[in-house]
Amino acid sequence: MTVSDTPLLRQDTTIDSSRIKAERAMTVVLGVFRLGMLVQVLFSLVSSTIRSEIVWGSAVAGSVVVVWNVILFGVVIKQKSFAATPTWMWLIDFVVAAQTVIVVSQALPSSSLIGTWAFWPYAYICATAPTFAIWPQPIWRSMTLSVLLAVIYGVTVFPGNETLIYTIINNAASVVIYTLISAIGASFIRRLAQTADQHKERAIALEQERHRFHMHDVTGLLNRLSQEDIPPEALAALRTQALRESNRLRYDITSASAATPNELGSPTVESVISASLKGFGHLPLEIRTHLGQDISLHPDTAVALESALISLLYNIQFHAGQVQEVIIHSARQADGWEVSICDDGVGFDLEQTPMGFGLKRQVIAGLQSQGLTVTVETAPGEGTCVFIHGPLVEPH
Template identity: 35%
Template structure:
């Protein structure tokens, strides 16, 4: 099965490269980038802010705390590959809440709103945006609303005429939290859906490969079982060996060990049935195919029907205990029909579902090439499998 499973193994390897993990890495790269931009703006204005602050030491201490936490954020995001974990979470939130009143208390009123000397508003916007990537969405937006209200309450106490700017900054804080929360939730959901789709594709591919494998070895396993059974009559063995050789050639072709044999015979119903019945001399076969033997079939139909008839005969050999097996072919010029009937033990279709051979190897395989199949059986009354297909124009 090494060759058979190649596609499912490739998909399994692709599945290991999780889309959710890649999405998390993307968010973890965006977070430090956003913080770096804000940090550069804070540092560019820090000297000027310390120069006008009432307490330069306190201003520098608060600024350096922000720098330290921001560096911790950048390092941990790049090392862990996620914003969901990190020792910077709580200090980041605390600094955002502390910086708002600190700017109002340390700086003169004209600098409190609309300048980067009072970097609290820009820092608060960035903090709430990043918090939306690691907090639950509702909590993140609620935090943004609370911090925006906190900012507005403090800036309105300053002696400044720009209340519009204060209100705009206050609304921007929860606005960014809402936008980032929606975007992050969407990206993570999209990544989860991609991972689930990949897992479904892997499972579907494995199921398809398993079905193909079962289709390939079903008849071969029946032959091997009889060949290995010491009770198999000696007169049956020559036919089984011919069938085993044919199955071995087919399996080698399937696995790519050798090119498929070229069939130079005309693909007629008669030729198909002759090939399908080869090796079943141990069965009480009664061919009656003259009426439909001349009908030509497409190559894919010829192959599928031949395999189906062989599978039916294997089932008869293993289960039917039949005294008579009739293989009949007929045509009315529009459709052709092949019927395989036996007078064996039969089975109850109401309580006993079709096995893999009749259901998949016969039914599904024939439906895939546009051929109908009807299975009828009853306990003690044998089984009849009717295969019907259209006569292709020009092939009657």
């Protein structure tokens, strides 16, 4: 996210989907693995040339490998992933790998075919076979190609090395196992990316739906206000409604999705505040909960707190005409937590004006029954604040 936040409804076409990013990540990992192996093959060929031990069959096969991989990586870099390359390329990749095994095994003495870099094609097919899993093809075909390469390897190096049969089988099996691991990893990453893309699409759809819902009344009201024949006596009511809709729209757009209980399913101060605000978005709310994140509550405490907050908000709504701002604040403190709700309305004299039934029974008594402390601070012309304190508890 940039600082300016990605607008909720913006579908930025310059941002790649998770699936595309996943394909590129797999291409980088397996591409580097394969390039590393190619460097080792080249080093083997050059060193044997320097020592005048060059085997021409090996040199020719090596040249084919180099030329093919230059072409292949050129296409992959241009397309940015193996998955985006033309479908026929996997076949050439397989043929080149197979020919190296066949040609070089015929050019070398059988004693050089096992356990030496002179027979570099084994290393090459070990690096090539895993990339079969990220070509645009089904898993069964990747595994079939891999098994075929393993069989070709086994059949070509077996003559003259009969005593090393178990080594040959193990080497051949390694080719298949590397491909299988690659295929499982690729499948997992692709599913993960696909799920992420689906969630993203779902989130965008839900957000669009939410905006359509919230815009419905606002557009009607704006249209009404724009009409020149509105009776003057109706303007005051329309302006009041416009202010409420403006508050509601700002609250709905700027508030994130509703907080949910924490990972253990325990209600939190945030989730309770979030739940209590439903239906009060038209009030001039300002929510300040950055200092009160992840504070767990006992379920009974959560019910009492939510009920109290709703009662207080109803009370504020009743006097909404005189309230410019309602601030709900939460904070973790050394010995517990605090939630406060303050408005800048007319306030009242606590000594002369007794608290109403709602404030006394539903708010104060309800919270005190859960062991919470409640303080009400108010004075005429100075707004009203209700402070609620509670102890920290382990997630329930």
